[in-house]
Amino acid sequence: QVHLVQSGAEVKKPGASVRVSCKASGYTFTSFYMHWVRQAPGQGLEWMGVVNVRGGNSIYARKFQGRVTMTRDTSTTTVYLDLPTLTFEDTAVYYCARDGEGTSSFDYWGQGTQVIVSS
């Protein structure tokens, strides 16, 4: 069955960078786009962007354009989210989520990665 397994929690200082990974298994990796969603403490879900796993290109939410990079490695069936120059406002749980089969709703989600930015 489909599994999305994300990397572990991170604690970073302001100005540092973080890479979150999401390893996919149980399906044909290149057949489905992968999205990143974040959730700040006590807040709602915020769509960050999507990576075309087959072609490698990405589309970002306006808020994150120029700030984040989403990539994939087809040899390891892993997608990555890179966030440079972290601020306190980047403290959140970050989720990868797969585009659904026949629909672009998100049918499978990773377990989430907590990123805490603290001085």
Added chain:
Amino acid sequence: DIQMTQSPSSLSASVGDRVTITCRASQGITNFLAWYQQKPGKVPKLLIYSASTLQSGVPARFSGSGSGTDFTLTISSLQPEDVATYYCQKYNSAPFTFGPGTKVAIK
């Protein structure tokens, strides 16, 4: 960008009650609308896509309707395990915006 709103922001109902949550898009999105359930401390779960199609394994007490700009999620008979925050989401095109959420509690 299209904005998504939800109402109410929270509600409290008794077990067995019929519960309705409304989602509105600032522009038409035909039926490219999904609903998610997020229980406290858990990962969001897809309930409904294409506005009214129940995801496999989701109890039949959940249903969705609507098209264009106005959508509804209905729980026909609220159960204790339905305590959660519910989010709508548009996915006709990027950005794949979520609504602000509706928190459902048991009275």
